[in-house]
Amino acid sequence: MGAGKYEFQPILAVDIKRGSFFVNFDNGIGFAPVDNETFTVGAGIVAVFDSYDREDVPNRFNKIDMGAGARGFVSVRQFGFEATAGLTQIFAGNTKGMIADFSLSRPIEVNERLSITPSIETRWANAKNNDRFYGVNARQAQESGLRQFRPGAGLLDAEAELGLQYRLTDHIGFGVAGGVKTLLGKVKDSPIVRKKTAPFGMGFLAYTF
Numbered sequence: 001m002g003a004g005k006y007e008f009q010p011i012l013a014v015d016i017k018r019g020s021f022f023v024n025f026d027n028g029i030g031f032a033p034v035d036n037e038t039f040t041v042g043a044g045i046v047a048v049f050d051s052y053d054r055e056d057v058p059n060r061f062n063k064i065d066m067g068a069g070a071r072g073f074v075s076v077r078q079f080g081f082e083a084t085a086g087l088t089q090i091f092a093g094n095t096k097g098m099i100a101d102f103s104l105s106r107p108i109e110v111n112e113r114l115s116i117t118p119s120i121e122t123r124w125a126n127a128k129n130n131d132r133f134y135g136v137n138a139r140q141a142q143e144s145g146l147r148q149f150r151p152g153a154g155l156l157d158a159e160a161e162l163g164l165q166y167r168l169t170d171h172i173g174f175g176v177a178g179g180v181k182t183l184l185g186k187v188k189d190s191p192i193v194r195k196k197t198a199p200f201g202m203g204f205l206a207y208t209f
Contacts, residue, residue: 048088151187
């Protein structure tokens, strides 16, 4: 988020659940000791994909690698809605910062094969994350010619998304999702930001065992 160019990226994702053990894209690898029709409470190790290369920022003065974090989360399902709040502490790669997230979705079963899911999400991050990802320290300012900038802790971004999934058979399905994401708080004023708001899209093929 914030880059001036768009990127295409293939992703392989799995969603496995065996008792309290899970492996999925959102919450990583971990355990959910509480998991029923209304509540899910769990923790795991999750990949942190937010990153950029030197060629993605002005004057190529910095880069942020992908990383891994420890994540705890709580999901509540009521009246057809699902709300999830999570907290991730990054411990490897990336910024070593902390990110909190909140999402709300409403899965809608159009028929036995077609489902539609609108959702919204917002994230907050601490100063370590925001300063390392969107900040420009004194040394970097001297090297790049950009002004110094420290956004500090605060809101990071927000997004709205609409996804559609169609089941061809009991095992094979496909879908599309699209939406818009925007930077919030002080990070949107960073001198490395070229686009504060950007659309995104995804297509996927799924196989269920």
